[in-house]
Amino acid sequence: MPDDRLIVALDVPNVITGLELVKQLDTSVSFYKIGLGMLTSGGLALANELKAEYGKRIFLDMKLFDISTTIEAAVKGISKFDIDFLTVHGDPSVVAAAKNGAADSNLKILAVTILTSLDRQDLDDSLIKDGEVIDLVSERASRAFEAGADGVIASPQESRAIRKLSNSRNKLIVTPGIRPKGAESGDQKRVSTPFEAILNGANHIVVGRPIVAAENKRLAAEKILEEIKSV
Numbered sequence: 001m002p003d004d005r006l007i008v009a010l011d012v013p014n015v016i017t018g019l020e021l022v023k024q025l026d027t028s029v030s031f032y033k034i035g036l037g038m039l040t041s042g043g044l045a046l047a048n049e050l051k052a053e054y055g056k057r058i059f060l061d062m063k064l065f066d067i068s069t070t071i072e073a074a075v076k077g078i079s080k081f082d083i084d085f086l087t088v089h090g091d092p093s094v095v096a097a098a099k100n101g102a103a104d105s106n107l108k109i110l111a112v113t114i115l116t117s118l119d120r121q122d123l124d125d126s127l128i129k130d131g132e133v134i135d136l137v138s139e140r141a142s143r144a145f146e147a148g149a150d151g152v153i154a155s156p157q158e159s160r161a162i163r164k165l166s167n168s169r170n171k172l173i174v175t176p177g178i179r180p181k182g183a184e185s186g187d188q189k190r191v192s193t194p195f196e197a198i199l200n201g202a203n204h205i206v207v208g209r210p211i212v213a214a215e216n217k218r219l220a221a222e223k224i225l226e227e228i229k230s231v
Contacts (some may be wrong), residue, residue, distance in 0.1 A: 002030035009033040009208030015042040035061040059085040068097035075101025090140045092147035099148040111144035113137040116155040116177035156192030163201035176206040198231040
């Protein structure tokens with residue numbers, strides 16, 4: 001059985017390229033993330049194909065944010081697909097509405113705390129209240145758990161703090177912003193290695209560019225899996 005702690009982000013231009021990547025990774029990877037960039041290029045159709053024909057797990061990264069009735073309706077529709085994870089913004093009202101929409105399904109609702117592409121200066125520019133990023137992430141995670149979230153999205157740097165929360169028991173922590181040693185950070189500002197992320201309490205790590213842009217994609221994925229297993 002492939003180690004599903006590794007989720008590969010299908011951050012590619014279209015469905016054809018995405019399917020080619022999945023075929024290259026073959027049995028090494030069992031879990032894939034489909035984000036907004038792919039959604040308008042047939043992402044849901046690809047998700048269904050990967051589930052039905054390839055037996056893969058699917059994380060739909062939509063980061064939904066709207067009024068409660070709209071969120072509930074949207075998630076109810078998505079829950080009819082065989083999706084494993086879905087992201088929404090971590091506001092308690094959004095999380096609660098998403099959980100209502102996902103009722104009677106196996107869809108896990110993951111709350112976005114603070115995007116891993118943001119730092120304190122970005123939060124200041126967005127008029128977010130004062131405080132260290134790690135403290136704000138922990139507070140948003142706790143409130144999301146109280147609202148019913150099955151887990152949260154947080155950077156590897158905050159996973160340990162979230163794991164210490166009294167209400168994080170049996171909750172998922174999924175960490176993007178993963179970069180193997182020597183890899184460039186790109187547009188991510190709060191990054192960590194696969195080893196550090198799992199050690200700090202992450203259940204799953206999301207890796208895109210270090211695999212997608214690699215010359216030998218399967219080898220790149222297998223190296224990351226080896227690092228995960230070494231924890």
